[in-house]
Amino acid sequence: MSENRLPDYLDHMQQAATDACSFVEGLGKDDFLSDRRTQQAVIMSLIIIGEAATKVMDSYAEFAHAHPEVSWRSMRGMRNRIAHGYFDINLDVVWNTVQTALPELLRQLSAMRGDANDEDRNDDGMAP
Template sequence: MKNDNTYLEHILEAINSIESYLGDSDYEDFKNNEMVIDAVVRKLEIIGEASNNLSEKFKRENPEMPHRDAIDMRNFLIHEYFGVNTKIVWKTYKNNLPELKKFIKELLR
């Protein structure tokens, strides 16, 4: 059975991959590149799944981690796979992932 640090590492790896895929792209570049959209969506799904697998103890001890948001995003993406809203995905990348990355890096120290 994997421990919480393993799941946190998976989340961090997924965030790093998303950053690598998007590089210095802007929203216009992103929304017009189906391959990158698919890759980013897949990594967001991984973030949500890893967040869902964190122990209840970890979630109680770290209420500031937005694990519920990550799980909800994963569920949204899985169930809306034919109609991914690129604006929501882009906003998640710009507004939520940097803070999540910082939080996880601090936890893994």
């Protein structure tokens, strides 16, 4: 059996979401829109989240299907739009994502943590 990387991917998502939220802590939208460094830091965090979500969808499809409350496709889609349409990034969408979607994602990640570790189990319920 191959190594279970699911907890790692979820950790990457959690760290990147936490980072993005901390980067904008104490900033208003106008401050964010005028701070290129913070924009770049948040955008990079969104790319990391999207990459990890893609890995989960591709390598752990059953897990992703078991958690439809998580916007897996949206995270992958945002990553693709950022990576392939870099000069057309809508900073209003980035701001709204870090203000609303990422705090919700952090709650969801905490709630499904135990399920990720269950991926290590065989059909008989025993660890490999």
